[in-house]
Amino acid sequence: MQLHAFGRTLEGEPDGIIGYRIVEQLILDPEVVRLSGSDIHPNLVATGDPADEVAGTLYFISEAELAGADRYEVADYHRIEVPLKSGRTAWLYVKAAEDG
Secondary structure, eight states: OHHHHHSSOOOEEEEEEESEEEEEEEOOOHHHHHHHSOSEEEEEEEOOOTTOEEEEEEEOOOHHHHHHHHHHSOTTEEEEEEEOTTSOEEEEEEETTOOO
């Protein structure tokens, strides 16, 4: 998906988000399903519980690439800024009904 969405393999570092958990999200957009090969995608929802933690990778992208990611994401998601375990912040796409 990185090559399709960004035209390159992204560089990143391990990091994590505190107070979130992974849920499954049904995707109805047929183009997204075709590209990903699945109609079920992982998504994050805020729990507010500091015991909940999701490990992941912080990717480094340009403003233009971020705008491209915004165009790619469907209405099931929206982008919020979140603090990371490392003390940095990152943009995160979460379930649209989620306020983050």
